[in-house]
Amino acid sequence: xxxxxxxxxxxxxxxxxxxxxxxxxxxxxxxxxxxxxxxxxxxxxxxxxxxxxxxxxxxxxxxxxxxxxxxxxxxxxxxxxxxxxxxxxxxxxxxxxxxxxxxxxxxxxxxxxxxxxxxxxxxxxxxxxxxxxxxxxxxxxxxxxxxxxxxxxxxxxxxxxxxxxxxxxxxxxxxxxxxxxxxxxxxxxxxxxxxxxxxxxxxxxxxxxxxxxxxxxxxxxxxxxxxxxxxxxxxxxxxxxxxxxxxxxxxxxxxx
Amino acid sequence: xxxxxxxxxxxxxxxxxxxxxxxxxxxxxxxxxxxxxxxxxxxxxxxxxxxxxxxxxxxxxxxxxxxxxxxxxxxxxxxxxxxxxxxxxxxxxxxxxxxxxxxxxxxxxxxxxxxxxxxxxxxxxxxxxxxxxxxxxxxxxxxxxxxxxxxxxxxxxxxxxxxxxxxxxxxxxxxxxxxxxxxxxxxxxxxxxxxxxxxxxxxxxxxxxxxxxxxxxxxxxxxxxxxxxxxxxxxxxxxxxxxxxxxxxxxxxxxxxxxxxxxxxxxxxxxxxxxxxxxxxxxxxxxxxxxxxxxxxxxxxxxx
Numbered sequence: 001x002x003x004x005x006x007x008x009x010x011x012x013x014x015x016x017x018x019x020x021x022x023x024x025x026x027x028x029x030x031x032x033x034x035x036x037x038x039x040x041x042x043x044x045x046x047x048x049x050x051x052x053x054x055x056x057x058x059x060x061x062x063x064x065x066x067x068x069x070x071x072x073x074x075x076x077x078x079x080x081x082x083x084x085x086x087x088x089x090x091x092x093x094x095x096x097x098x099x100x101x102x103x104x105x106x107x108x109x110x111x112x113x114x115x116x117x118x119x120x121x122x123x124x125x126x127x128x129x130x131x132x133x134x135x136x137x138x139x140x141x142x143x144x145x146x147x148x149x150x151x152x153x154x155x156x157x158x159x160x161x162x163x164x165x166x167x168x169x170x171x172x173x174x175x176x177x178x179x180x181x182x183x184x185x186x187x188x189x190x191x192x193x194x195x196x197x198x199x200x201x202x203x204x205x206x207x208x209x210x211x212x213x214x215x216x217x218x219x220x221x222x223x224x225x226x227x228x229x230x231x232x233x234x235x236x237x238x239x240x241x242x243x244x245x246x247x248x249x250x251x252x253x254x255x256x
Numbered sequence: 257x258x259x260x261x262x263x264x265x266x267x268x269x270x271x272x273x274x275x276x277x278x279x280x281x282x283x284x285x286x287x288x289x290x291x292x293x294x295x296x297x298x299x300x301x302x303x304x305x306x307x308x309x310x311x312x313x314x315x316x317x318x319x320x321x322x323x324x325x326x327x328x329x330x331x332x333x334x335x336x337x338x339x340x341x342x343x344x345x346x347x348x349x350x351x352x353x354x355x356x357x358x359x360x361x362x363x364x365x366x367x368x369x370x371x372x373x374x375x376x377x378x379x380x381x382x383x384x385x386x387x388x389x390x391x392x393x394x395x396x397x398x399x400x401x402x403x404x405x406x407x408x409x410x411x412x413x414x415x416x417x418x419x420x421x422x423x424x425x426x427x428x429x430x431x432x433x434x435x436x437x438x439x440x441x442x443x444x445x446x447x448x449x450x451x452x453x454x455x456x457x458x459x460x461x462x463x464x465x466x467x468x469x470x471x472x473x474x475x476x477x478x479x480x481x482x483x484x485x486x487x488x489x490x491x492x493x494x495x496x497x498x499x500x501x502x503x504x505x506x507x508x509x510x511x512x513x514x515x516x517x518x519x520x521x522x523x524x525x526x527x528x529x530x531x532x533x534x535x536x537x538x539x540x541x542x543x544x545x546x547x548x549x550x551x552x553x554x555x556x557x558x559x560x
Contacts, residue, residue: 051418053414073414073417073418074418074419074421078420082418082419083418089414090412091408091411091412092412094407098404102404102407102421103419105401105419105420112397112429115396115400116393116397122400126400129401165419168419
């Protein structure tokens, strides 16, 4: 298996504080990789560096062999990386359908004049966008909620909608930032199955930040552990589970 | 129709065009502007220059006015659209006032004394036709991927960015379109009044436009239409109370904002399909009530 994403020597300093320093890791093509570590270890910062929300201090991010370090966030989405946020960021006042339809925009190529005058190209492509949106909502099981306002959805479904919106851009790498945060065990179980399903169906690679150890250990094929902005360990779930340094730093030294 | 009433309708129609543009910028892309009178001024002076000095046809003048306003908005946008929220708003305020002061001191265009003798080419019909075209084009843009991307910028800028939306580009697009609308309104105003003066395009005018958009309801085109007519007519109807006019006007605006904080239409759009849905809702509520009544009646019988 080759690597779809490669991070080398990634460093981010905020003033004197190194939030991330000299981190190397990679995400396998078609794999689910977990990024774990205690609070403040720099996990979300790494997401922000990959997606161009923050500027990199030093180091490189390579996606499918191309250097994408410090690419504008909207271009990162075009290249094929989309993400969700730890604190859900939906288009709150729009319907579920419109949230996904908006994100489908990259699949259409009609221009401003086509929009102004409703030219045939507009009608044709707009119809395709609507079909695509409905199809995605059906796959993710949100079709019966399509006319609901995003803000009014239960928490679990809001997360699901955010994932749907990320999928609408046809990504090849999906970054999930604590998708199970605030979910009960039942919802977490569902979510795990969902992540596995979409990986297979959409032929994606997934990089997931998660705190639920249970979820990470069962879902991920490869795990990267961070602590204080540095990489502590990197390997298969079983190896991570047995790694002394990881247990000390993250699991608190007690037995599991 | 009395010429007085016709005059107010024409003013409403002219205001409406500027308001439609501002509605796109503020209601859909979420950017507040207190300088749109500046774009109107550019449109008015450019159109007047075309028809009066260059003797070009009226519609060419209007088109040139719109293009000039759009062009200047592009320059302003490049300099200020990277600013966040309130800072952009203040920059537009400065722009509007700068345009007014430049015109005040530019003697070739009449300076502060104004510019008389513009041909009275604006009629109620060309205003109403442009109003209809303006509404249709705006509705088309709002319900396209371009419009949706602008709404996404308003709703959640960071999420819009990671969803592949170039937020700068879509803000710029909204600004340029809204400036072009304001330019058309300015051109029409110049050829309606036959006299223009920098004072007509002061911050008061910009504020009035923004008030109309908010009053009508952010993100509602029909709200903007309603707002433009109501708030242009209101001061005229209040002529009876003379100097208390503006006080009553202000109170009316405050009253509406307290009663309907999301504006007159508040995100609701008056379209054939929304009307049908509304009627259907009422009907289904009524038939549900009737069914309930019938059920109660049979239950009552069983009970006996």
